Amino acid sequence: LKESILKGRKGDARAIVSERADGNNYEELINNEIIGALNELGIRYEKGLAFLPQLIAGSEAAKEALEYVRAKFIPEGAGGDVMLLATVKGDVHDIGKNIVKAVLQNYGYKIIDLGKDVSTEKILDAAQKYRPKFVGLSALMTTTLENMRESALSLKSKYPDIVVAVGGAVVTAEFARSIGAIYGKDAQETVKRMEEFKG
C-alpha cells in the first residue's frame, strides 16, 4: 500500500486497501502505511527527490485509500457532540483533516466538514448556524498559521464556550496555547483532550 502511494498509483492503492483492510487493522493501515507514505513523500520532496506532480499523485492515491477505509469501516457520527472542521484560509492540505474527521467520527462525534481554504468569515457563519461544541482547525504551512490564529481568536471572542482544537504539521503545543486552543500531536491525542469537555 505504501509503495502504491509513493508511486502515485490510485487504482493500485484502492485495490490493495480493499484486499487488505479489515475491521481490526484499518487504523494500523492508516497510521503506518498511508501516513507513513505521505511522510516519506514529504522527505523526498524536501530533498528534491520528488516534485510537485509526484506529491499530487501520491496524495491522491492516499486520499483514495483513506476514503475506502472511511466509507467501509467508520460510521458517520450521529447524536454525538458537533464539531466543525476546516483547513484554514490559504491552505489546501486536507489529508490530515480528513484523517481527524474519520477518527472523530469513529469516536461518535458528528462532524461538519467545511473543507479546505476556509475563511474566518465562513467559519464564523457556520458556528452561528450549527452551534458546535468544538471547532477543529488544520494548517500545514508556516504562512497559514496566521490565518489559523485569526480564525481561532475570532471564534473565541464571539463564542467563548466553543472549544477550539488545532493541528497540522506546523502547529506546536505552544502556538496552540497562545491562541487558546487545545492541541494534540495527532487525532488520537486530541480526542483524549476533547473528552474532558464532552457534554
Ligand code: B12
Ligand atoms: C501531500 C502534500 C501536499 C499536497 C496536498 C494534498 C491534499 N489534498 O492535502 C499538495 C501536492 C496539493 C501540496 C501542495 C503544496 N504544498 Co504540500 N505537502 C504535502 C506533504 C508531503 C504531506 C502532508 C500530509 O498530508 N501529511 C500527512 C497528514 C496525515 O499529516 P498532517 O496533515 O500533519 O495531519 C496529522 C496531524 O498533524 C494532525 N492534524 C492535522 N490537522 C489537524 C486538525 C486538528 C483539529 C487536529 C486535532 C489534528 C490535526 O492529525 C493528522 C493525523 O495524525 C507535506 C510534507 C510533510 N512532511 O508534512 C508538504 C508540505 C506541507 N507542503 C508544503 C508546501 C510548501 C506546499 C506548496 C506551497 C507547494 C508549492 N510550491 O506549490 C503547496 C501549497 C498549496 C496551498 N496553498 O496549500 C510544505 C510547507 C512548508 C511550510 N513549513 O510552510 C511541506 C511541509 C513540504 C516541504 N517540506 O516543503 N502539498
